[in-house]
Amino acid sequence: MIDCKECIQIGEGWTKLSLHMIGVLDKKSVEEANRKRSICDNCPSLVKSKTQFLQCKECKCYYPMLCYASTKSCPLNKW
Numbered sequence: 001m002i003d004c005k006e007c008i009q010i011g012e013g014w015t016k017l018s019l020h021m022i023g024v025l026d027k028k029s030v031e032e033a034n035r036k037r038s039i040c041d042n043c044p045s046l047v048k049s050k051t052q053f054l055q056c057k058e059c060k061c062y063y064p065m066l067c068y069a070s071t072k073s074c075p076l077n078k079w
Contacts, residue, residue, distance in 0.1 A: 009072045013065035020068070027066070036067035036079045045076065 019025040020033065040046050040056070048062055049055035052062040058075040066072055073079070 005071070008067070009061075009069035011015070013061075013067070013069040013072065016068035017065050021032055029070075032070075033064070033067045036074075039074070039078050040064070040067060043078065 016025055016029055016033065020030055040063055043056075045056055045058045046054050047057050049062065051062065055061065056063060056066060056067070056075070059066070063074070
């Protein structure tokens with residue numbers, strides 16, 4: 001079951017990814033998301049999902065959106 005904290009993280013992740021895609025996300029957020037993405041890119045827990053996005057098999061979040069949520073942490077403590 002999704003709780004309110006997860007809903008906020010999902011919304012923030014999608015919003016910031018969208019802002020990044022159109023080139024208006026602040027530099028600090030872009031750098032932090034890119035740092036997290038570089039770690040996730042090499043993680044064996046990142047797997048194909050039933051959608052067009054990859055998914056973390058540990059927390060079930062979709063990639064790359066999970067990397068943009070500022071309050072999200074890696075369940076494996078990688079970031």
